[in-house]
Amino acid sequence: MAQASFPTREEVDFVVVGSGSAGGIVARELSMAGFSTVVLEQGPYLQPGDFTHDEWAVTQDEQLAWGPRKGHPQTFRRYEHEKAEISNRAVLGYAHNVGGSSAHFSGNFWRLRPVDFMERSLLGEIPGTNFTDWPITYEELEPYYTKVEWEIGMSGLAGPWDPPRSRDYPLPPLPVKSSGVLLERAAKKLGWTAYPEPHAILSKPFNGRPGCVNCGFCLGFGCEVGAKSSTAVAMMPQALASGNCELRTGCTVSRVDTDDNGRVTEVVYWEEDGTVQAQKAKAVVLCANGAETARLLFLSESSRHPDGLANASGMVGRNLMFNGSSSVAGLFEHPVNAYKSVPTTRVIHDFYSIDPSNGFYGGGGIDARHLSRGLPMSAALGTGRFSGARWGSQFKKDIAREFTHACSFNGHTTSLPLSSNNVTLDPDVKDKWGRPALRTTFMNHPDDFKTMKFFLDRSVELMEAAGATQISANYEMEGQTGGVHLLGTCRMGNDPATSVVNKYNRAHDVPNLFMVDGSSLVTSGRGQPTMTIMALAFRAADHMIQAAQRGDI
Amino acid sequence: MISQSLTRRAFLRAATENAQNSLLILSVPSLLLAGKQAQAAMATAQPFSTLGVEEAATLEAIASRIIPSDETPGAAEAGVIYFMDNILGGSRAEVLPEVRKGLAELYSASLGRFGTGTFYILSPEQQDSLLRDIERTPFFNTLRYLTIAGMFTMPSYGGNKNRIGWQLIGFEDRHVWQPPYGYYDADYMEKGA
Structure with a gap:
C-alpha cells in the first residue's frame, strides 16, 4: 500500500514529532493498528545506499548530527548562576534523519534490571537529588524488551548474566573481536564474567534485512547494508506500508497549540523552505528526544501554560542525565585491529550495582572497544595518550602503532537526577529558525565522579590482567560537558507534582499529549538506554491504542 | 631557471632545495616572482585555488614537521596541502584569517631568530x-x-x-570483513577462552 497523505486542516488521529528510536516505533504501532498518523521529521529519509565511510563528512562536518556548522548552535554552563557560552560543537548530540540516533548508534542494547526500577526503595534517599523509584517494574516492561528484540531485530546470547527474560534472542551474537577476547580473558583471571554484547545489529539475515558485514563503521555512521536495526529500516517501512502513515521529512516543529480546554489541537511546523504549516490532530506524541522534547514544551508556552506546556510540576527539562563514562586505553604486542567489525563484542556486568558500603551510589558495565571509534582521522587526532607526542617523528610512529595495536576498556555508568542539571531555552542565542537555542546546565553529582573513578580503576585492573604493554586512563574528572544519552527531562511518575508524564507516557497536565523518548527515564540505567527507550515506546503505543479504542484520547 | 615542465610541487621543492643549498638565501621577492612564473606556467597542473604559493609552501613545511617524511611517506607525499587548500577555501573558510595571522607571526618569529622569515627554507631543526x-x-x-x-x-x-595515510597506520577501507580480525581472536578460535 502507498504512503498515506492527509490534508493538514483535517484532524488526524495522531501526530508524532520525531521518527527516531521512539517515534519510529510509535508511528509503526499506531498506523498498523489503523490510526491515521502523521510523522514530522526534521531531517531526510536516508536509505542504506546514502551512507558512506566518509569520516570527514560524518565526524567533522556534521553530515548526520547537526550542530553549530548547520545553524544549530547550543550553549553550555556548569551552574545555573553562570552565563552559558556558545559551544563549538553540539553539546547534546543526536542525528537529524529518519531513525534519529538509531541510524548512527552502535546498537549496544542492555535491558535495565529489576533493581533499576526500585533503587530508591532499596537504598534510601540521596540528599540533594531527585533519585526516586520508577512507577513501573521490570516485570511490566519485560514483554516489551522481548518485543524490541524480535520486532527491531537483535543478536545476543541469553545466559545467567541476563535479567529474567521470557524468550531467547532471535539471532546469535556477533563474532568476538580481539578486544573482546582480551577483556574476556582478563575478566576470567580476575574472577569476573565477560559475556557477548547484545546488539541491535543483525548477525544473520532477519525480517528481510541482511546480516552485518563487519565493516566497522557503526558508531556515528549509518549502516550501508541496513543490518543495523535503526527504526528507519526496521519500523518506518512497515508504518508507511500500513497505508495509515504519512512521513513528512524536512519539517521542523515550532510549537504545539492548545485550546481553551487545555487540550492539544495542532502542531505548527516549518517545511524545509520555511513555509509554515499546521497539522490538526486528536492527539500528539512528542518523540523529539530528551533535549528537543523539553525545548518544544518550553516553546509551546501559553497563558494557560506560562512555564511551558505540560510543566505544572516545573520538572520539564530538569533531571538531565548523560550516563557517566571512563576510558582505559591499552597497547598490545600483537595486532588487535579493533577498527574492524562492531565497536564492542564483550561486556562485564559484575559491578552493575556498586556495594553501598563503598559510601556512594552507582553502578555500570565495562565493555571492550576501539580507540576513537576505530576511525583513522579521529584516532590520529587522539594520539599522544601513551608517549605524549602530539607531532613529529614519535607522533608518527605512535599513530601507526596505536591504530592496529590498541583497544580500550570503557566504563558506562549511572548519573544521578538533579534539578540543577537541565535543558532550558537560551535567552540570547538563536538557531537558524530564530528559535532560542538549547541551553544545557550540567555538573555531575559527587557520586557520579566516584562511580566513574571506580570503573576506571576496575578497567585498569582488567587492562593489566589483559597484558597491555602501556596503559592510559581517563575520565571526565572536571565534569561532563555534553552527551548523546539525553535522559530524564520529562520524567515518568505517579505524582503530577514531581513528574511530567504518567506511567503510560501521557502528560499529567494535558490529556491528549504524550512524551515518549529518553526524557521519560526516571533513573539513568547503566549506560545503554536506547533499548529501554524502545521498550517504553512499544508499551506507550499499546496504551495509546487501547485508550484511543475506548475513546479516551 | 624553472623549467616549464615542472609541476608546482616540484617547483616548491626545487625552490626550497635551491635556497637551502645556496650560500645566499633567496630573498622573498625573488621567490614570489618565481612562484608567479610557476603559477602562470602551471595553470593546468592542479593550481591552488585558495592559498598563495608562499602560504602553501609554508603550510606544507609545517605539515611536514607534524607528520614528517622519514622511512615512510609523510604529510608532503600524502598531499595534505591540497586538502588544506580545498578546505580553507570551502567548509573551513572561516579559519583562513586565523591561519594567515599565524603565518605572519611565524614569519616574524623566524626572521627574529634565523634572519629570514621564510620558514620553509629553514632546516628541520x-x-x-x-x-x-x-x-x-x-x-x-x-x-x-x-x-x-x-x-x-x-x-x-x-x-x-594514494591512501598514503591509511597505509601508514594499517587501515584498509574495506566494506566486508570476516573473522578473525586480529591476533587474539584468531588465537581464541584455536584455543578457546
Missing part, C-alpha cells in the same frame, strides 16, 4: 624550534588538525593521496 614555541597555540592546533585530517581523509577531499 630550526623549523621544530619555532614550532615548539607555539605548539599550544590555537594556530598550531588548527594546523595539526588540518594536517591530520588531510592525512587520513577520503582521498576525494584532496589529501591522503
